Each structure stands twice: as C-alpha cells, then as structure tokens.
Amino acid sequence: MELQPGGRRARTGAGQAGAGQAGVRQAGAPLARVTLQDVADQAGVSLSTASRVVNEGSRRVGPHLADRVTKAVADLGYMANLQARAVATGQSTMMGVIVHDIADPYFSSIAAGLIEVSHAGGLLAIVSSTAAGGAGELEYVSLMRAQRARSVVLVGSRSADTAATAALRAEVGAFTRDGGRAVCVGQDLLGIDTILPGNAEGARALAGALVALGHREFAVLAGPDGLVTAVDRVAGFEAGLAAWSVSLSPRRVIHGAFTRDGGYQAMSAILAAGGTRPDCVFAVNDVMAVGALARLRADGLAVPGDIAVAGFDDITTLRDIYPPLTTVRLPLKQMGEMAASLVLQEADQPRVIPVPGEVILRDSTLPRPGRG
C-alpha cells in the first residue's frame, strides 16, 4: 500500500474495481496513480483523443471512441490531475479567501456565503485565517499569486497603518497584473472591487436611535484603533451624537480588542473610571458587547435597567442572548455572496458596492424611564 516514489510502475491493467464504488478491494494490489496516458492506452486511442473526451466540449470525438475512453476512465478510476491541467491551461479555479479569524462569527458568516456562491460558480475556495493588520495578509496574497489562484478575497477591516496598506496594495497589484481578480470586503483602500459595509452610517443611525430612546450619557467600547472598521464605527457614532447635540467625552472612548475579552476589559475600564456611570454603552461589535454584558453582570448591574448596551453586526449566534441586544445588522452572509459574485464577474474598473446597516432595537436599550 506504500507509495512508490519515482519511476514508472507496472499497471494492473483492467479488472480493477472502479473508484468510488463501495465494496471489496483486494488488499495488497498496489494501485499506481493512473494518468490520462493510461486511459488512452487502455482505450487504444491517442492521448489527445482521451483528453478531448475527458474535457467534453473542446472538440467532438466519435461516439465509438468516446465510449471506449469513458469506459477506460471508469475501469481505471481515473481522475484528472487538476494541477497539471492548471499548468497546461494557465488557468486555475482557486479562489483565496483571507479572513482575520475564522473562529469569529463575523468572518465565518461571510466566509460561508463566499464559499457557497463561489463553489456554485466552479471556484474552489481556499480559506486562510490570519491576524488582522499583520503581515499575514500580505504573505497570503503572495502565496495565492504563487498558487496562480484566479482570485483572492480579502475579508475584514483594512489597517489604519498607511504603510502596511500601501505594501498590501502593491502586492494585490502584482496579483491583478498577473491576471488575477481581487475583491475586498471592508474598505475601498486597495483599488479593487469592494463590498463596503456602512460602518459609519450605521453607527450614526444607531446613535440617533439611542438618543431618541432617551439615552444621554454614552461610553464607547471602541475596538482596536489600528483597524479602519473600528475607527469608522466610532467616528460615525460620534457624528450621530453630535447631530443631536449630545457630547461624548474622549475619556469615555476605550479601545480594546475586537473580542469578548476586549469588550470585557474595556467595560471594566469604564466602570473603574469613576464619575457618573454612563446611561448607555456602544460596543463597536456584538462580540465585544457580549463581553461588556458579562462584565456588567459581574458587578450586578442590570441591563437595560442600570445601563443600556448596544452592539454592531447582529451576529446570528447572538440573536438569542438575554437581554436581546440592540445592534446594527449587517447581512454578513449576503456580503460574502456579493463578494463571490464580484469575483465571478469580470469588470473593467473597480466597483464599490455599499452595504447599508440596519438599526435593530431590542431590549438591551429599552427607553430610559421618564425621558424618551
């Protein structure tokens, strides 16, 4: 059963069980890797003819020979070597998907949509998970270039570090110049097709809604300040408050990781800061909001009784938490699907597709009694 490394191995000829068939197999019958040449030999036709039958459509082959080839393929359990095909045609069907953290529901939802549509479109998704903002994205784009992937999708916030973004942009440029398609789900900073979630607008609308509910003293769990998504959401929220003449002290904007623990710690910092407790806390994503809720519960504070909490994203898995979380819904899975569509359509020049967020008011921000 061991693989013989080099050289030509003896064929076992006909009479092998077809692959994919359930059933008995003689142990100890070494099965060499079967190539198209083997199929051609077995069918008694030339390599070219065999190739034409396998790639139906390239040119017609007489039904007689075609049948012989088809049978040989089945008998031998032949399976085309896609790598070799890719080399020969210069075309691959791979689509690289680069996300910041596949275990984060934000990314896995987008990835799910992406995988589904791209697979339907005949592309094979390669999902890579890499920390945000680091050199990982650049490395992966470069790897995709080496793999001659047909396309690459960068999912997640761009970095606020302009040098890093420029380097990534250059690498992506090299990729597209080699004929690949590149799409980003995030911000339009790479000069490629972009799915642009309405982070600022959504946060702005949320701020308005919260003010309308009677909240006045806000705090923000702001996420990493190196990520444009976080920055945009905070800025949008501030703008929304300003539009209603509600002020937000910079001391009440606490940065932290885009994670549950990041939210927990930022919430701690706000509680520890002293002064009057805020009415309402805006966590720039749902996962951080969950951390904040945990922190508040640890202090015995009721939500929304003592303090209101809002998030962003409307993560599916968190739609049933208690108290139900006010948030801004992004159609994550659809965003992945849209990105895949962009990949599949060629376009002359970069398109930017905005995706609006929708404010979803739930119990975690019930109106402040006596005000709203």
Added chain:
Amino acid sequence: MELQPGGRRARTGAGQAGAGQAGVRQAGAPLARVTLQDVADQAGVSLSTASRVVNEGSRRVGPHLADRVTKAVADLGYMANLQARAVATGQSTMMGVIVHDIADPYFSSIAAGLIEVSHAGGLLAIVSSTAAGGAGELEYVSLMRAQRARSVVLVGSRSADTAATAALRAEVGAFTRDGGRAVCVGQDLLGIDTILPGNAEGARALAGALVALGHREFAVLAGPDGLVTAVDRVAGFEAGLAAWSVSLSPRRVIHGAFTRDGGYQAMSAILAAGGTRPDCVFAVNDVMAVGALARLRADGLAVPGDIAVAGFDDITTLRDIYPPLTTVRLPLKQMGEMAASLVLQEADQPRVIPVPGEVILRDSTLPRPGRG
C-alpha cells in the same frame, strides 16, 4: 493591463519595478507572467541553475551565480508557480478541510485550530463547507483527489446511513491509496486516523450530574437522527439516566436540526406535548440549547426556575449567555490542532485519539430546590 491569453509575450527585460515594493508603477507597462526561464535568461545562467538557487538546498550553486539569480528574481518579481512545482515533484502542500457548516461555531473553532497548525507545518488549508450527510463530502474528497491534495480532514459527524458511509469510505480509500493522508474528526468509521470526541461518555456524565442536582423528569432535544454524533449523545445520556434508575420516555426525545431553529422547534414540540412539564431539557448541542432557551422565554418560563436546560460543546461565543449554560466542554480548537498534527505525522496504521468531554455545571441547571 489585460492578460494576453496564449503564446509567448515580449519581455520587458530589466528595469521593471520589483513586485511587492510599494510605490509608483508606470501604467500601461504590460508585465508578462514571469517564469523561471526568464529569470535564468536575465541572470545568464541555465534553467537548472536558476531552479537550484530558487529551491535552496537542493544542491549548492556557486555564490557568484547564485547572487546573479537572486538579483534577477528580485528585479523581475519572479514568483515560483507552485502548481507547476507540484506537477514536477508529484507533491502538493494542500490540505483539504471538509466541514459541515463553516458558519457554525463548532466547525469554525475546529477549523481555526486546523488552519493554524497546518499552516505552521507548511500546509495550505482548503476549507470546504458542505451539508452533513449528503453527497457533498464525497464530492469534495474526490475533488481533493483530483487536486492531488496531500491530505484531507473530514470534520463532523459521520452519517448513520451505512451505505453513504461505505461510499465515502471507498472514496477516502482511493485517496489514501493515491498516497494522501486522511483524518477524521468525528467517529472511527472510515478506517483512518480519527479524533474521537467523547460524545456518549460526556452525555452520560452530564446525565449523572443532572440527576445529582435533583432533576428527574427529562426531555431531550435530540438533533438529526441521521448523524452519529447526535445518536451517540442521546444514547449516552439515556445510559447515564438508566445508571441512576431514572427513566426517559421515548416521547420526550424529539429530533430536530443541529441548529438554533432546530432547538426552538424541538422545544416547542415538547411544550406542546402536554402532560407534566419536564424538569430539565438536554439539548445535544449548545446551539440547539440557545434555541430552546428562546422558546422557553417566549412562553415566559424561567430557566432554571421553571425548567433547567443543558447543552453540549461549550461554544466559546455562547459562554456568556444568560443564564449561563450547563454543558459538556469539548476542546474544539485543540481538536483541530490535534487533527492537523495527525495529518503532519505519518503513521503505519490508523490511530484513534479519544477526546474526553468535561461537564461544566452553570446556572441553567441550578439544583431543584428541596431535592438535590
């Protein structure tokens, strides 16, 4: 900037901007896809020498020529074609990861561990998401065989349908016979290396713990009856109850999808069944438990006051839900890491690595007053 399809294109020779460098690029300078031959030409050495320099270690090359090649690589922005290399060497670095639903945190956690370790081991993960139990897994294994992937990891419950499992086993057999490594995270039904979560044992221990807390009238939200994982968890739970002489009516075992909605509906069915309401509901995974909690809340039933709820998996994102959910913890990310390790180590014969679950008691199953 368009890709010229066939034929040999004129080289722009030296003086091109190195790829990967940030900075200016002349628009309209068409950059042909640069091959190793171009590098060799530019450096004035043979193809073989260039290859040897690029694959450092294969054989020594004099420093003088080596430097020339290195410079040519940089100047031209050369990037090896990994597909061609794979064809030439017969070795690829791809690892196929097949999960049931990447948007499900159970799978995305495992995938995260898998991706991390495999990338560190020099493998490129290809994540495919496909519905459980269907023909998707089989198709994907076959695709991985066509891609000449080095290994494939099947994550998720095996199907209870023995015919489907046999077919999959045959396809996996074809894959390993071609020299690939196959690993399963689930049940040991494919004759390959397996990470085996202690589903039955964990559920059994959980049952014991719940009985010890004073619960007596149980119901089970049982998951799909076509998946071995669900079946095992239910069977383990029943066995645990039996060990404590607590009976469970089959009418109280309701099947449903492994999703939030599946849990919600199964819970509905139990509430609608009439008769005495159960003390405690065991949902075979956390996601279903969340659905059950939502359903109970919709009826105004308090957890654990009116009814206790337990889940399985200890999904990270759900560790902060309220009330905190009693569950059986599986080290999901580690399971992914272990699977990747199995992939990386060759082994003579299939290994089966059991992973015990740990019962985590939280508030959702607080003791029944006056009994426990």
Added chain:
DNA sequence: CGATGCGTGGAAAGGGCTTTCCCAGATTAG
C-alpha cells in the same frame, strides 16, 4: 604523474496535462 574524487554548471528528460498542427477520409459544391 595518472587515477580518483568532488564540486559545480548545463542539457535534457521527465511530470500530466491541453492544444496546435497536420493528415486521411468523407461530404458537399460547382
């Protein structure tokens, strides 16, 4: 000092496929 050995370079033979080119036979047109 001729016979070994080694270190280094290149030519060439793969690896498994697609696709161009060419050719013989079968149709059709004029």
Added chain:
DNA sequence: CTAATCTGGGAAAGCCCTTTCCACGCATCG
C-alpha cells in the same frame, strides 16, 4: 467528376517546473 470543405483522429509542441545525467575543471592521493 474534380475541387473545396468538413470531420475526427494522432503526433508533437507547449505549460513551468524539478531532477536526473553528463561534462568539465580542479584538488587529492598513493
């Protein structure tokens, strides 16, 4: 009835690499 066009088949040239295999120059050695 010949010329012009299809057809379907095969040989062979590519695709972009890696890895023999071979050749050459030079230091070693008895």
